[in-house]
Amino acid sequence: MVAIISILIFISCCLLVLAVLIQNPKGGGLASGFQAGSQVMGVRRTADFLEKATWTLAVAILVLSVVSTTLSKSQGTGTETESSATKDKATDMEPTNNAVPAPGVTPPPTAQPAPGGN
Secondary structure, X not given: OHHHHHHHHHHHHHHHHHHHXXXXXXXXXXXXXXXXXXXXXXXXXXXXXHHHHHHHHHHHHHHHHHHHHHXXXXXXXXXXXXXHHHHHHHHHOOOOOOOOOOOOOOOOOOOOOOOOOO
16 A cells, blocks of 8 residues: 555656646746637636646645555554664663772662561
């Protein structure tokens, strides 16, 4: 399922790039090619369509990305927990009480069991 959504994200990205490249930064773009007023799709309608397509594709990419992230976490393909090898290395690196104190520093007293027992 995540693979299908990833493909949809890729297609949406390609279409968004095309929609942005078709537009002219000054407002002309594809619409500037329509000079006659009797066209079925006039200049203003083409610019409106490209703007709506751009926003729609941007929102689609956002939604598909969130859905993909949610699905990947629920399937367990997201961040994995520490493996046992990593935990073993962490316990090997823990400090022990066998450390020698610096010269002139007295170590803190160790806890003694209370007299009288349990």
